[in-house]
Amino acid sequence: MNFHAIRAIYGFEMARTRRTLLQSIISPVISTSLYFVVFGAAIGSRIPEIDGVSYGAFIVPGLIMLSLLTQSTSNASFAIFFPRFAGTIYELLSAPISYAEIVVSYVGAAATKSIIVGLIILATATLFVPLQIAHPLWMLLFLVLTAVTFSLIGFIIGIWADNFEKLQLVPLLIVTPLAFLGGSFYSIDMLPPVWQTVTLFNPVVYLISGFRWSFFGIADVSVALSLGMTLLFLFIALAIVAWIFKTGYRLKT
């Protein structure tokens, strides 16, 4: 195990975060605050409580998830895309470091960053709405699992993308819509029956549902199913990463 290498990469990535503090931490806080003002205060006051939870509070887990998903994918994809783009990846590929260690370092750093953002949003939310968390440990578990899974997905995107457009396209065209349509702002009960069924094919539904359950004890789908699906995505992402490294896809000729 090359601990020095993991520490070096992780430290390097966190230093990059510190350098771009404004962009990486402050901007999600501002945009989330805007969501609270618009959806929570302005529109939410006209929406009745959902399962006994005020609409302002109801959207908090969804908003955190929304940021977590987009942050994780963009952090991790950029972190590995940039060395490929700049050519500095030669050093990583010639270092005495295993693929698992590379993934742990990059995904670890990206996930750490998005978890920090998630927690900051949570703290910001408490300024707008009264919040209590029913199952804090489960909340953290879902937070970490989701951050890691989507950092892995980001890592895959960062290796697959061969230009900046593709790098931004996937989060923009896939992750954000899935997060919006996955019940960030509504309970899927509120949809017509056909759309409820369609929604169940959206993986993000399970993440948001489980996460919301850890806050309010209410869920769209069972918690076991949420957890199972979250773990399934994690393993699919891991399998793809393993395949990438096994074949050297886009990394080695």
Add this chain to the structure above:
Amino acid sequence: MKRLSMTTSLTRKDPNTMCGNDLKLFVRRRAANRAGSAIFDRMQVIISVSNLSKSYASGFEALSNVTLDIRRGEIFALLGPNGAGKTTLISTICGLVRPSTGRVTVGGHDIITDFRAARALIGLVPQELTTDSFESVWATVSFSRGLFGKPPDPAHIEKVLKSLSLWDKRKSRIMTLSGGMKRRVLIAKALSHEPRILFLDEPTAGVDVELRQDMWALVRDLRETGVTIILTTHYIEEAEEMADRIGVISKGRLILVEDKVELMRKLGKKQLALHLDQRLEQIPAALAHYGLVLSDDGHELIYTYDAKKEHAGILALLRGLDEAGIAFRDLNTSQSSLEDIFVSLVKEEQ
């Protein structure tokens, strides 16, 4: 300059000559033992490439059945025109390119099954100026040390930066540095983890004279500490100046590997061409032992001699010509450099 470096490499190859005969017996014996083990060390193989071939996805075969041993502590120059496969060979040894067939060991460790041990020995300075942009020099060099599994050692990083005249720039962001300075940063990164082997892929391509000389000095210093150095170049003078051994690669094939001194001795002949006043039918018997060659038109005499014993023959030959009554209008000499050798080798190959 050239001559000087050759002499040093000669004495280095035979440390026995450095001991005087008047030394006491046991001292001599000890010295001989040490020299013996030094020679043994030199001969030890640190990188072994056997039957290595590489075909890229396009089907293009960039390396074709390359077999090569690099000796511990030597400076090996890999010489070849653009596209010959130099970078591909280095990249394969360093783990950036997957070999199609063949095997490579570094320090006895297979580069695939035992990649950690193999790669930990290697520092790589790539051909392209690929550096981070926003990081400071200090941060990027320290990062490399960690990446190669070494615990932080600010004193060593300081030493490396100072030896590369980067100390004043340690806090600068890399993107603010000139190309030459970036090249130094790449070298510092490669040296940050105290490698036993250093690869320099075209280290002086597009580099100013000052940096080139600094680099040569650095390479010599490194060799003094026992670091094995493999450099690629298409500047012949660089190989001639620096290397202990030279490998010539062309179109993916290693067409020659030779001790530089040996190569120069074998092929580094000087030629004296004499343009005669009058047509000569045949070479007089008195001059037969010079091995002269008469041109077809009989107007030119070519004398080929060993570049290192130049004075011995020429004056005597000129006297001999005078005595034989052969007058000449003009004369010129030429020395076959590595460049000529190289060009003729590559031509042969094609």
